[in-house]
Amino acid sequence: MAEPIDALKEKSMILQKDMLAKQFHELSKAKELGKKVVYTFVPGNLTELILSFDMLPVYPEINALQSGMRKKSGSFIKEAEKIGFSEDVCTYVKCDIGMMLNGNIGPTGEKLPTPDLLLLSYTGCFTFLKWFENLERLYPGVPVAMLHTPYQEDGKITQDQIDYMVKQLKEDVIPKMEKVSGKKYDETRLSKMMENSAKAEDLLVKVLESAKNVPTPIDAYFAGVYYIGPIFTAFRGTDESVEYYTELWNEVQERMRLGLGPVTPEGEMKEQKFRLVMEGPPNWTNFREFWKIFYDMGAVIVASSYTKVGGVYDLGFRHDPKEPLESLAKYCMGCYTNMNLPQRVGMLEKYVTDYKADGFLINSIKSCNSFSAGQLMIMREIEQRTGVPVGFIESDLVDPRYFSYANIKNRLESYFQMLEQRQIILKQEGVRV
Amino acid sequence: MKSLDTILKECEELSFDLNFKYAKKWKAENKERILIGFLPIYVPREIIHAANGLPVGIMGVGDRKQIIKGDAYYQSYICHLPRGIIEMALDKNLDDFDGFMFPAICDCVRNLSGMFKLSKKGKFQRYFDYPQNFDPLIGGVFYSQEMEKVMEDMYAINKVKVSNEKLNEAIQLYNINRKLIEDIYNIRQEYPWRLSAVEMYHILRAGITIPVENHNVILQQVLEYINKERGEPMDNIRVVISGSFCEQPPIGLIKSIEMAGCYIVDDDFMLGSRWIQGDIDANSDAPLSALTNAYINQSTFSSAYYDVGNPRGKRLVKLAKQRNADGIIFCAASFCDPALLDRPQMQKECDEAGIPHINFQFHENTGQFKVIKEQAGTFSDSIKLWA
Numbered sequence: 001m002a003e004p005i006d007a008l009k010e011k012s013m014i015l016q017k018d019m020l021a022k023q024f025h026e027l028s029k030a031k032e033l034g035k036k037v038v039y040t041f042v043p044g045n046l047t048e049l050i051l052s053f054d055m056l057p058v059y060p061e062i063n064a065l066q067s068g069m070r071k072k073s074g075s076f077i078k079e080a081e082k083i084g085f086s087e088d089v090c091t092y093v094k095c096d097i098g099m100m101l102n103g104n105i106g107p108t109g110e111k112l113p114t115p116d117l118l119l120l121s122y123t124g125c126f127t128f129l130k131w132f133e134n135l136e137r138l139y140p141g142v143p144v145a146m147l148h149t150p151y152q153e154d155g156k157i158t159q160d161q162i163d164y165m166v167k168q169l170k171e172d173v174i175p176k177m178e179k180v181s182g183k184k185y186d187e188t189r190l191s192k193m194m195e196n197s198a199k200a201e202d203l204l205v206k207v208l209e210s211a212k213n214v215p216t217p218i219d220a221y222f223a224g225v226y227y228i229g230p231i232f233t234a235f236r237g238t239d240e241s242v243e244y245y246t247e248l249w250n251e252v253q254e255r256m257r258l259g260l261g262p263v264t265p266e267g268e269m270k271e272q273k274f275r276l277v278m279e280g281p282p283n284w285t286n287f288r289e290f291w292k293i294f295y296d297m298g299a300v301i302v303a304s305s306y307t308k309v310g311g312v313y314d315l316g317f318r319h320d321p322k323e324p325l326e327s328l329a330k331y332c333m334g335c336y337t338n339m340n341l342p343q344r345v346g347m348l349e350k351y352v353t354d355y356k357a358d359g360f361l362i363n364s365i366k367s368c369n370s371f372s373a374g375q376l377m378i379m380r381e382i383e384q385r386t387g388v389p390v391g392f393i394e395s396d397l398v399d400p401r402y403f404s405y406a407n408i409k410n411r412l413e414s415y416f417q418m419l420e421q422r423q424i425i426l427k428q429e430g431v432r433v
Numbered sequence: 434m435k436s437l438d439t440i441l442k443e444c445e446e447l448s449f450d451l452n453f454k455y456a457k458k459w460k461a462e463n464k465e466r467i468l469i470g471f472l473p474i475y476v477p478r479e480i481i482h483a484a485n486g487l488p489v490g491i492m493g494v495g496d497r498k499q500i501i502k503g504d505a506y507y508q509s510y511i512c513h514l515p516r517g518i519i520e521m522a523l524d525k526n527l528d529d530f531d532g533f534m535f536p537a538i539c540d541c542v543r544n545l546s547g548m549f550k551l552s553k554k555g556k557f558q559r560y561f562d563y564p565q566n567f568d569p570l571i572g573g574v575f576y577s578q579e580m581e582k583v584m585e586d587m588y589a590i591n592k593v594k595v596s597n598e599k600l601n602e603a604i605q606l607y608n609i610n611r612k613l614i615e616d617i618y619n620i621r622q623e624y625p626w627r628l629s630a631v632e633m634y635h636i637l638r639a640g641i642t643i644p645v646e647n648h649n650v651i652l653q654q655v656l657e658y659i660n661k662e663r664g665e666p667m668d669n670i671r672v673v674i675s676g677s678f679c680e681q682p683p684i685g686l687i688k689s690i691e692m693a694g695c696y697i698v699d700d701d702f703m704l705g706s707r708w709i710q711g712d713i714d715a716n717s718d719a720p721l722s723a724l725t726n727a728y729i730n731q732s733t734f735s736s737a738y739y740d741v742g743n744p745r746g747k748r749l750v751k752l753a754k755q756r757n758a759d760g761i762i763f764c765a766a767s768f769c770d771p772a773l774l775d776r777p778q779m780q781k782e783c784d785e786a787g788i789p790h791i792n793f794q795f796h797e798n799t800g801q802f803k804v805i806k807e808q809a810g811t812f813s814d815s816i817k818l819w820a
Contacts, residue, residue, distance in 0.1 A: 084777030086794070088510070088768045122565075126540045129565065129739055130774035136741050137778055144741045148565040150575070151543060164575045168566055340560070341547020366510045369770060373515065374544035376506050377551060394508065 010263045012248040013226055019244065021108060023234050028110035030056055036181050039115040039135065043309050044123025044149050044332035046173070048193040048237035048319070053181040057234050058112060060131070064095040066107030068284030068398030076102060077399055091367045091399040093131045100138060115139055117180045119173070121147040124309070124337030125370040145176040149332040155343050157333045165329035190324045193237030197319035200231050203245035205313050210252050211302040212355055217255035219262040219269070221278045221301035222291040232310030237319075264295050273298030274419050277351045279305045279378065280363040280371050283395040286403045290395075293409055297416045303351035305344070305371075308336035315347070337370045345381045352386045359419050361391040366402050389422055391415035437658040440651055441632050448638035449497050451521060455643055456489045457529045465591045467531040472518070472542055473679040474737055475708035476534050476561055477724050480580055482603035482645060483595045484587040489530070490641030490705065493517045496683045496798040506548070512768040513796045514680040515545045522554050531590050532557040534583065538679060538737035539771050557586040563728075565739040573725045580721060600720035606645045608712045613652035614640075615707070617659065618699065622756050625671065625696035626664040628655070631687050637703040638681075667694070670816045673758045674700040675749055675779065676765030676772040678735055680797050689802035690762065694813035698756045701735070708733055736771035745775065746782030753788055759816045762809065763792035789816055 030037050036055040040046065042062065050057045067073040076098025077091055083101070085094050099105070106112040118135055122128035136144050147168050150161045174185050207227055211220045218224070227248060235241040255261075261269040265288055278301045283290050294300070311317060317334050320327040336344070352360055360382045364372050376392070383390045393411050396402035435443075447455055453468075460466045467486040471478075478488040494500070494517035502523045503516030521527055532555045535546035549558040562579055564572030584595050614637065621628055636655060640648035672690070678701040690697060710731045714723040732738060734745035753761055761783055765772035776792060783790045791812045793805055 084780055086765075086773040086776070088794070089770050089773045093774065126538070126543070127770050127774065130736070130771060133740060134774065134778060137744070146565055146739060146741070148572070148575075148739075150562050151537070151560055153546075153560040153562065160575075160578050164564075164566075164571065164578075167571045167574075171568070171571060172566065340550065341544055342550050344547075345551065364508055366508075369511060369540040369544070372508060373511055373541040374506075374548050376508070377548050381551060 010251055012244060012251055015244055015247060016226060016229055019230060019235060019240060024106055024108040024110055027056055027058060027106070027113055030113040036116040037113045038117045038119050038177075038180075040119040040121055041123070041125075041128050042232050043125065043335040043337060044121050044147075045232070045236075045310065046119065046121055046147070046328055047234060048190055048197060048324075049174075049177070049328065050119070051237055052186055052190045052193060053177050053183050055117070055177070055181050058115065059233055060096040061092050062233055063099060063106055063112070064092040064398050065284045067095055067099060069287055070107055071285065071400075072099075072107070073285060073398035074400045089367075090127045090131075091397050093127060093134070095398045096131070097134065097138070115142050117176060118142055118144040119147070120144055121149065121332060123149040123332045123335050124151075125368075127370070143176055143180065145173045147173050147332070149338060152333060152339050152343060155340050157330055161333060162326055162329045165332065166325045169325050169328065187324060191321035194319040194321040194324055194327065196239060196242050197237045198321070200236065200241045200245045201311070201313045201318050203242075203249045204228070204231055206249055207245070207252050208303070208307065208314055210256060213256060214275070214356060215259070215261050215272045216275065216300055216302050217252050217260060217262065219264065219301050220307060221282065221304040222264070222287075222294070223262055224301070224304055224307040225282060228307050228310060262300060264291060266292055266295050269295060269298075269300060271298045272300050274358045274416060275300060275302045275356060276359050276361050277301070277303045277348060277355060277357045278361050278363065279348060279375065281306045281309075281365050281368060281397060282363060283365075283403050284398050285396075285400040286405065289405060290403075290408070293412055297412065299416060302355040302357055305336055305348060308347075310335060312336055312339075312347070341374050341378065345378055345385075348378065348382055349385050352382065352388055357388060358423070359389045359391060359415070360386070361393070361415070364392060364394045366394065366396040367399065368397065389415070389418050434654055434657075437655065437663075440654055441635060444635040444639035444651065447642050448635045449495065450642065451494055451498055451526050453489055453526070453529075453642060456487055459487055459644065460529060465593055467587060467591050468529055469532045469534060469587070470527060470530045470555070471534040471705075472536060472545070473705060474536060474538055474735060475705040475732075476536055477580060477728070478645070479600060479603040479607050479713075479724060480584055480595060480721075481587065482606065483599040484584060485591060485593045486531075486587055487644060488641070490638070491518060491521070491527070491533075492638065492641070492681050492703075493797050494521060495681060496685070496800060500798070510768055511541060512680055512766050513798060514766070515541050517797065518545065519548065522549065522552065527554060530555050532559065532586055534559050534561045536561045536737070537563045539769070542679070556590050559583055559586055563737065567729050569726065569729055573729050576725045576728055577721055580724065597718065597720050601715050601717065603645075604713050604720055604723065605715040606649065608715055609649050610640070610645050610652065611707060611709060612712070613649060613656060616656055617652065620656070620659050622698050624659070624662075624666075625669075625698055626666050627659040627662070630691055630697035630700065631684055634684070634687060634702055637706050640706060641703070667696075668817070669694045669696045670759040670813045671696045671698045671757060672760050672762050673698060673749070673753045673756055674702070674762050674764050676736075676763050676769070676776065676792075677702050678704040678737075678772070680766035680769060682764060682795050683797060683799055685802050686764075686795055686799060686805060689806040690809045693806045693809035694817075695762070695809055698758055699752055704733065704735060708735075736775045744778075744782070746779040749779055750782050750786040750788060754786075758788075759820060760789040760791070760812060762812070763790060765792070765794055767794045767796055789820065
């Protein structure tokens, strides 16, 4: 493998990097500044609510993935395994616990503050529950607020489910936040933030849907994870978030105007031979090498499910300032991994059609049963319904032991050969590709 | 009364009849009857009984069925249970079932509900969401609504309305069932040689494939037999097994632990049958509320149940002490996130309480037990020699 060149970055990526650096710095000073800290999860997060109490959110999955990207996760995982965690279980959990055992030094090298509240808003992932039960014992005395998000069992969100969630918010979550923060719940402030949320969400959807263009100006998976960063984490509801998405949308529009392809770390992607829909999270430990395989083969991801784990805004959901708590409930229940399998298949099928994809690919993650269990059936369904060639590769989130570069490259090369062959055959048969 | 050997043989056959012949025959006798399959761990079987249904536990295929198609549906890093269940569904073992319930215990079982939906197996495929909020006015209401959904699903099939009277009757039958099971466990605590853990396992697993009335007769008869002396006491240690609440260990594994010198005096193999601790009010004007209250207030501990405020490690230690156990064996299925993520903390609680423990992992079709037998044997010897 050749030495990587310095990664090319878009302006919005630099903007985001600055936002994150500022956030981690603020977290490192939280105790000095008297700020209360809430640990919580990305899917179904209650960022606006946390911010409305002037508390700072920390997302353990984000720390884990950042540790993965910075090649720190391997040793953290081993630390957790030393105290009894099985090799079989979720590596996000082990990375987080390992990081804590190592002094809780965050990805930027600054110490993360201990939590004042553990907000277990668990959406679409049963392991979240186990994760925070473990954290509750590692941080004795820290209160836990549980928000149980019902699964979209019937493929829809019902009023009973909304009522159940709102009751939990009103009678458990908010009182605990009031107690920890020492502030009263301010619905006007929450609603105001949600106006910003909805603005940013509109802009994000425009960005993601720009990939319907041929050629696409964005990559909706590898670059997509950057695009979702602010809105899925600590910035949703803020002015900064709206500024970031405004800048990003301007950039994307400019690229569309100039007919340019996505910006990748290796440079602008000039040739787009294959348009793919991707299911499953990315691997973080070898993110750039992974992306480069696609770049080298002229494959671009036009839609992905991973960019919907923190909200399916492209399906129409927006935070609603008029009914903030109901809106949070709907948001939590709407996230991708909280959708039942038929819904997930339906969404992916629609992506293949709407985004004019040549293929459907699954990156199956060892650590993440929420995504992975059932993916082989999803793959069959998509193949049957759309007729596009499907592919399947396996890796892990942040355990470097489960990323086999040669294996993945071999599989992808075979898959792209198949796509190429199909394009030739379709061309010969006079089908426009 | 049948001999104990005959009862045990029949239970063994019932527990591993992967074609559920008994249940299907029961259904064929009356047009209003329905079969509802349920996965581990717990569902309120009373509501199914009251709707003229037979709740049938689908606990996996163990080592009794070769998996061919199922492996094509699951990656190597996903536990074994769902691939066996899909294999059964594809092989038509479950064809006479009217509906399926998938309790909210993990992401694999949750997504399996979607796979059944996509495959259109049964007339309904219900993911049964347990509330993780235990306020009766919040989580309790939610739980009642979850039960009502299942009742509507069943009504749509056989048009049998669940009356309070029928539900109270069912509650009473299951109260008797749990009481008899607990009585047998209590006798086994004192005299574990009278009924082996494997025999106990077969009796309980048979119970989730037949009507509760019939199972109660079996339990009553077994109880009568083991109230008298049977077998010979051995110089074994007494252990509690924890972590096998979903995917079930193969019989050979349970046998190996026993043969290695461990009396299993409590376990979570068939936890659903013992989930509710104590009786549920069977004379209520609102029996659905009685079931809800029981779930909220009388559930046992489990990795599927949010435990902040009442940690399961402490409850396991308490159980081990109640059973006068010498040690705990953590025995979880490979790739079982709930059990394996709980294990370090539960081990810590055991250490703090001075209770020795070991752990190993299994698949439901594990075929080699030599290492497990050696490990359990060493555990037993070390306790006998040094404890």
